[in-house]
Amino acid sequence: MGRRIVTKQMHSLGTETPAKEDDYATRLMKYVPTESVGFWLAVSGIIQSAEKDVPKAGLLWAFFVIGLVFTYFWIDRETKEAGSEKAWTQIAVSCGAFVVWIFASGGAITESLTSYKPVYGSLLLITYTAAIGFIIPPEK
Numbered sequence: 393m394g395r396r397i398v399t400k401q402m403h404s405l406g407t408e409t410p411a412k413e414d415d416y417a418t419r420l421m422k423y424v425p426t427e428s429v430g431f432w433l434a435v436s437g438i439i440q441s442a443e444k445d446v447p448k449a450g451l452l453w454a455f456f457v458i459g460l461v462f463t464y465f466w467i468d469r470e471t472k473e474a475g476s477e478k479a480w481t482q483i484a485v486s487c488g489a490f491v492v493w494i495f496a497s498g499g500a501i502t503e504s505l506t507s508y509k510p511v512y513g514s515l516l517l518i519t520y521t522a523a524i525g526f527i528i529p530p531e532k
Contacts, residue, residue, distance in 0.1 A: 394469055394470075394471075394473070395422055395470035396422070396470070396471040396472075396476070396479055396482065397418075397419050397422050397423075397471075397479070397528075397529050398413055398414045398484055399413060399414070399528050399529060401532075405482065409479065411464045413422055416431065416525040416526065417491070417525065417526070419525050419527070419528070420521070420524060420525035421440050422482070422484070423485045423486055423489055423525070423527070424489050424493075424498070424503070424521070424524075425466065425467060425486045425487075425490050426488055427460055427465045427466060427488065427494045427510055428459050428460075428466065428486075428490045432455070432456075432459050432490070432494055432497070433497070435452075435455045435459070436452060436455070436499055436500075436501070439452055439455070440452075440499055440500055441499070448500040449500045449503070449504040451497065451503060452500050452501040452504075453501060453504070455475050456494055456501060459490060460490060462515045463486055463487050463490045464483060464487055467479070467482060467483045467486045467487070468483055471483070472526055476517045476518065476531070476532060477531040477532055478531070479529060479531055480529075481511065481517065481528060481529035481531060482529055482530060482531075485527055488520065488523065488524075489520065489521070492513075492516055492517055492520045492521075493517065493530065494516055495508070495512075495513040495531065496513035496516065496517035497513070498510050498513060517524040
């Protein structure tokens with residue numbers, strides 16, 4: 393099973409045996425960038441356990457940007473298929489999922505935002521994760 397979401401549009405690409413269209417649960421698994429979330433959990437754990445003289449919020453913001461760039465390029469790489477359009481929808485939804493997971497995980501990065509409350513991240517995570525499985529990419 394490849395990382396790219398299989399839709400009805402993808403069936404017409406002339407493959408000998410058309411792949412089964414991905415269902416809600418499979419789309420959900422393919423949208424969530426687990427590699428990027430794992431990267432973030434490791435990096436943020438290391439940074440947050442650093443000594444007091446380390447600029448934690450600044451480092452976390454820098455690695456947030458690095459993680460977002462990594463997510464873009466990783467999902468782009470993993471969804472490439474010969475004869476297919478770039479999987480823009482999947483890339484965008486996965487990058488969005490990375491952002492949502494980061495803000496839901498809390499820590500020093502969210503503490504640097506004055507109006508942030510942990511309940512916001514938790515509710516956004518639940519809502520976003522439940523909703524993305526319904527998104528069917530239009531790309532062929």
